[in-house]
Amino acid sequence: xxxxxxxxxxxxxxxxxxxxxxxxxxxxxxxxxxxxxxxxxxxxxxxxxxxxxxxxxxxxxxxxxxxxxxxxxxxxxxxxxxxxxxxxxxxxxxxxxxxxxxxxxxxxxxxxxxxxxxxxxxxxxxxxxxxxxxxxxxxxxxxxxxxxxxxxxxxxxxxxxxxxxxxxxxxxxxxxxxxxxxxxxxxxxxxxxxxxxxxxxxxxxxxxxxxxxxxxxxxxxxxxxxxxxxxxxxxxxxxxxxxxxxxxxxxxxxxxxxxxxxxxxxxxxxxxxxxxxxxxxxxxxxxxxxxxxxxxxxxxxxxxxxxxxxxxxxxxxxxxxxxxxxxxxxxxxxxxxxxxxxxxxxxxxxxxxxxxxxxxxxxxxxxxxxxxxxxxxxxxxxxxxxxxxxxxxxxxxxxxxxxxxxxxxxxxxxxxxxxxxxxxxxxxxxxxxxxxxxxxxxxxxxxxxxxxxxxxxxxxxxx
Amino acid sequence: xxxxxxxxxxxxxxxxxxxxxxxxxxxxxxxxxxxxxxxxxxxxxxxxxxxxxxxxxxxxxxxxxxxxxxxxxxxxxxxxxxxxxxxxxxxxxxxxxxxxxxxxxxxxxxxxxxxxxxxxxxxxxxxxxxxxxxxxxxxxxxxxxxxxxxxxxxxxxxxxxxxxxxxxxxxxxxxxxxxxxxxxxxxxxxxxxxxxxxxxxxxxxxxxxxxxxxxxxxxxxxxxxxxxxxxxxxxxxxxxxxxxxxxxxxxxxxxxxxxxxxxxxxxxxxxxxxxxxxxxxxxxxxxxxxxxxxxxxxxxxxxxxxxxxxxxxxxxxxxxxxxxxxxxxxxxxxxxxxxxxxxxxxxxxxxxxxxxxxxxxxxxxxxxxxxxxxxxxxxxxxxxxxxxxxxxxxxxxxxxxxxxxxxxxxxxxxxxxxxxxxxxxxxxxxxxxxxxxxxxxxxxxxxxxxxxxxxxxxxxxxx
Numbered sequence: 049x050x051x052x053x054x055x056x057x058x059x060x061x062x063x064x065x066x067x068x069x070x071x072x073x074x075x076x077x078x079x080x081x082x083x084x085x086x087x088x089x090x091x092x093x094x095x096x097x098x099x100x101x102x103x104x105x106x107x108x109x110x111x112x113x114x115x116x117x118x119x120x121x122x123x124x125x126x127x128x129x130x131x132x133x134x135x136x137x138x139x140x141x142x143x144x145x146x147x148x149x150x151x152x153x154x155x156x157x158x159x160x161x162x163x164x165x166x167x168x169x170x171x172x173x174x175x176x177x178x179x180x181x182x183x184x185x186x187x188x189x190x191x192x193x194x195x196x197x198x199x200x201x202x203x204x205x206x207x208x209x210x211x212x213x214x215x216x217x218x219x220x221x222x223x224x225x226x227x228x229x230x231x232x233x234x235x236x237x238x239x240x241x242x243x244x245x246x247x248x249x250x251x252x253x254x255x256x257x258x259x260x261x262x263x264x265x266x267x268x269x270x271x272x273x274x275x276x277x278x279x280x281x282x283x284x285x286x287x288x289x290x291x292x293x294x295x296x297x298x299x300x301x302x303x304x305x306x307x308x309x310x311x312x313x314x315x316x317x318x319x320x321x322x323x324x325x326x327x328x329x330x331x332x333x334x335x336x337x338x339x340x341x342x343x344x345x346x347x348x349x350x351x352x353x354x355x356x357x358x359x360x361x362x363x364x365x366x367x368x369x370x371x372x373x374x375x376x377x378x379x380x381x382x383x384x385x386x387x388x389x390x391x392x393x394x395x396x397x398x399x400x401x402x403x404x405x406x407x408x409x410x411x412x413x414x415x416x417x418x419x420x421x422x423x424x425x426x427x428x429x430x431x432x433x434x435x436x437x438x439x440x441x442x443x444x445x446x447x448x449x450x451x452x453x454x455x456x457x458x459x460x461x462x463x464x465x466x467x468x469x470x471x472x473x474x475x476x477x478x479x480x481x482x483x484x485x486x487x488x489x490x491x492x493x494x495x496x497x498x499x500x501x502x503x504x505x506x507x508x509x510x511x
Numbered sequence: 512x513x514x515x516x517x518x519x520x521x522x523x524x525x526x527x528x529x530x531x532x533x534x535x536x537x538x539x540x541x542x543x544x545x546x547x548x549x550x551x552x553x554x555x556x557x558x559x560x561x562x563x564x565x566x567x568x569x570x571x572x573x574x575x576x577x578x579x580x581x582x583x584x585x586x587x588x589x590x591x592x593x594x595x596x597x598x599x600x601x602x603x604x605x606x607x608x609x610x611x612x613x614x615x616x617x618x619x620x621x622x623x624x625x626x627x628x629x630x631x632x633x634x635x636x637x638x639x640x641x642x643x644x645x646x647x648x649x650x651x652x653x654x655x656x657x658x659x660x661x662x663x664x665x666x667x668x669x670x671x672x673x674x675x676x677x678x679x680x681x682x683x684x685x686x687x688x689x690x691x692x693x694x695x696x697x698x699x700x701x702x703x704x705x706x707x708x709x710x711x712x713x714x715x716x717x718x719x720x721x722x723x724x725x726x727x728x729x730x731x732x733x734x735x736x737x738x739x740x741x742x743x744x745x746x747x748x749x750x751x752x753x754x755x756x757x758x759x760x761x762x763x764x765x766x767x768x769x770x771x772x773x774x775x776x777x778x779x780x781x782x783x784x785x786x787x788x789x790x791x792x793x794x795x796x797x798x799x800x801x802x803x804x805x806x807x808x809x810x811x812x813x814x815x816x817x818x819x820x821x822x823x824x825x826x827x828x829x830x831x832x833x834x835x836x837x838x839x840x841x842x843x844x845x846x847x848x849x850x851x852x853x854x855x856x857x858x859x860x861x862x863x864x865x866x867x868x869x870x871x872x873x874x875x876x877x878x879x880x881x882x883x884x885x886x887x888x889x890x891x892x893x894x895x896x897x898x899x900x901x902x903x904x905x906x907x908x909x910x911x912x913x914x915x916x917x918x919x920x921x922x923x924x925x926x927x928x929x930x931x932x933x934x935x936x937x938x939x940x941x942x943x944x945x946x947x948x949x950x951x952x953x954x955x956x957x958x959x960x961x962x963x964x965x966x967x968x969x970x971x972x973x974x
Contacts, residue, residue: 306769314858395777
């Protein structure tokens, strides 16, 4: 809870229970995001009372800034209880936000709102809703300034002045021909600094970065970040401008994609809602598949261990039993060192690919680097491992066991580093999101490789 | 490599070797980010030739868009070989970018450039360099539009028009009194829509969001994202405006912070440079500390295993040896299931805290949720575990072993989920970055807890 909210909450709650309209004055001075914070801290029915009491244009800004889940619940009640208010607020909202909001409603509720809206607005919303989730079309807004290329600067400034209030941004305007084909971009900075009689065509920058409406939102974010844009125009197949994505939406996309990657790397299927509002079943569904896959994969470790118990037991029953038990004591230590080294490599490589620093074609150089890093880290850990053996009271054959430890740790760490870097590269190469090669997934694979390395070295040194 | 770069590279390389000035025309049409891409694809000496051949203001934009490492190398050579060009380019660069660039140079080189710069610019750079890394002051720019509060709109527009070219953004201007104290914000949108005779004071919004110069860049990014700002004013202790942070820098901060979190969660100390340009030793230094800590922590698993071999061996030497071996086979399976469940919980909770969805004070509700999720997942995995026992050929006492498996998996998964969620919450509560409770760290802790749970259950059911 932000401090503004904490300060105002008692006063606002009291006013909502007695005289809601007294809040109009108080909230007039507040920034929409702070007002949304305050609203989220209220009980749902009081929040609804507040939204109904405020002027429609303030409620619209407020709702635009609410969290998805709270916003949906609030709006669902508003549609059932006060449809005209809900429609008026929808009408005032930014095209992208209101399409998102209506998209979250049940079909009947959505229909009720759409039916009462101005037909043109209603059509606009339907168009936006038709774009695939996470596409440029789904996050763009349709309120942007388009200027005829033969207009003068003076006419353009007048147009901007007239329409400024409704636009998501007026800082980038788009020059179009009579068919709506995008010809260039004109910034408000260019407009105010250009001579008044120049035409749009003369001052526009024809070198424009655009996205197709079907483009993935991650690519849209990458382009806006790369070219430091305030807005990116979205075009259809005939290069007509259909909307713009503004930079403030991109920050949300970057955060969202980072969350998805983090969750995949933690072996969780991305959850759509915030953690706290995701129901139990949603969390189980996001986690169970990977947990089961990893669990079943670990079945192999049992088979490998049973195999080596057998193999080693065949040779000298007397001595072997004690040695086998002793070997078992270090299994978690050995295999986890490989898993940890692998997790580190996977994290570095997956993140470097996510931000575009490396590509699968760099694989050889990356694996070379990981080999060198793995060897260095392996030697370091081996030293600690040998020290552990020297200070372990219950051991027999300390020298052989120390060597087994040293070579195993080195081998396991190197294999871990190579698999950890190699598997994400391979997945990216074959078109699978490399983040699915989660830290636990790499660790499980390395566990199995680690056991084989460890017991093969033990077998040749200890038996 | 972007397609523009791939297309132009041969032509540009040829021109650089024969007639570098012929490139001026070609590159005039290019966007700075594309020009930077192209430059990065060249050999360092050709890149330097290109930068020297282009007009200073184009080279400045180009250098602003280069990757940190390439930019530093290029500039170091430029300072030694062509100091006047280096100084002229520095003079043209945006204040925040050039302070970053000079900050990366050796002190003598930095001095050489600063000494030849205009004294005022030089002082400005020194001031920016004095701010702590990752503070608002270190990422802000000092080129912003400030308007006297008693100016008229017409005068302000004229001022914006005159200074637009040098400013990072003209879309947010800041109203100040005669001492430079920040009074309000005026958008260019407000200016072009307001009557020409109104004063700045009349049209400004006095309700401003600001950051102190010492504020962490993560908080700056959070504020810009929350309030959908194009720029955030940075103030000193007396509320005088000292700079602004623009939204395009925030995207970089969000990406950088996500990378740092991802690396910490993968048990890697954040590396400052891109993976490919980080030297071997840098990678080892980022990875060795955690790897060693985790390795030493795993020493405990050996002690626990040795302990139970002892304890169990005391009771019935004949039967025990086979049973103990059998128990050992399932150690990696059991402990990894707890580690994986814990990694999932940690990922969800750490990310939810990073984006501000949950706080330590939600701990009880989160742990309640994890208990329920853990139990559900535990029962599910237990079913697979029992199936595994039934199909494992080498086992004796299948019924008791099946029960041991079922109860152990349930217990370990529940403990994993609780520790995975609880430890990050605890760390955040005591002021430590929760991302350091990396996936491997949680897994290691759960390994030890898992062994104790498994052997205690085995001891009461099997012996």
